[in-house]
């Protein structure tokens with residue numbers, strides 16, 4: 405393993421996290437491979453938490469960014485009008501929204517996902533003049549206080565330092581509770597004690613929550629409830645949007661249209677910071693500067709996002725993800741689950757989870773370490789970190805995908821001995 409310097413433990417805050425799990429000193433990256441300073445190779449099933457769907461250093465997107473940089477072009481322009489922004493809007497409209505019959509206005513938010521979640525919260529409350537929000541058990545929406553109030557893991561919530569209010573949690577789709585019936589029940593019951601919500605925020609597949617894939621029927625029901633009770637439906641597509649599930653937007657498979665959609669992570673195409681809130685035009689009631697921020701105009705992100713959309717369409721990424729999903733699912737079914745009856749798997753597109761809960765969550769942690777020792781970077785998710793989360797770049801080569809899957813299998817075999 406790389407002998408990395410103590411500068412990090414001396415200088416960097418204790419809050420650092422992923423570097424503790426994957427303690428290499430990385431310097432180069434190409435598609436789904438990462439290389440340390442001393443040239444140790446790792447396969448990347450982590451994908452920087454879903455921010456590199458098009459792979460590290462995607463050559464097409466990189467070219468567009470390098471061309472843009474080769475002139476003295478504007479880099480940060482706040483929300484000034486620029487050619488790069490106009491070109492991105494035009495591509496988004498013509499190549500993504502129009503073909504899907506989606507009519508959204510686009511708000512450029514501060515550069516992290518959580519900032520766009522904050523914008524969506526403010527806008528939902530402002531439109532409906534209600535403070536309460538419904539979110540789901542297992543949800544992850546970010547770390548700033550509004551988003552954190554909708555985020556469920558206890559460690560993150562404790563970090564907030566103040567009470568996290570104005571959110572009611574309802575169960576996500578699961579086998580124990582009919583959450584749709586429960587939501588209807590509390591909305592109908594004038595003695596439920598739960599304030600009527602401005603919006604329901606949902607991830608159509610909970611990523612951090614343990615790769616929980618909501619069914620099409622459940623998502624349709626959710627849309628119907630929102631229509632029936634005049635509640636906004638907000639889809640947080642920060643982690644599972646931009647092709648991850650085999651569709652550009654994760655909600656497409658359910659044939660629903662959310663009132664607002666939040667995008668970040670892979671939308672910039674190249675791993676650069678960018679966050680957007682898409683909203684139905686009639687919801688666009690912020691006054692100028694009401695949700696301001698310095699870094700809402702990173703031009704390299706606009707250039708990357710435009711090139712990313714072009715790449716997505718030119719390479720039929722939706723179909724490509726669905727093809728690769730079959731490879732992963734077959735492998736999990738035939739090579740992994742058979743190793744121990746207590747293991748299970750679930751997923752969609754290019755996000756899959758191996759559930760260790762019945763085998764003991766600690767084994768998932770050991771497995772992730774073991775994978776790293778053998779050259780695979782893979783994260784954990786879910787309750788007690790019990791789910792090994794497979795989330796390679798959508799562009800991963802088939803041979804490297806299989807190589808990564810084989811490392812998981814070998815690691816599991818060594819644990820189960």
Ligand SMILES: Cc1ncc(COP(=O)(O)O)c(C=O)c1O
Pocket residue numbers: 453515516517518519521544545546547607611612640641642643644668669
């Ligand atoms: C679904 C979802 N929402 C919001 C966020 C927060 O995004 P960011 O970390 O960029 O603030 C994340 C990050 O993992 C996420 O997965």
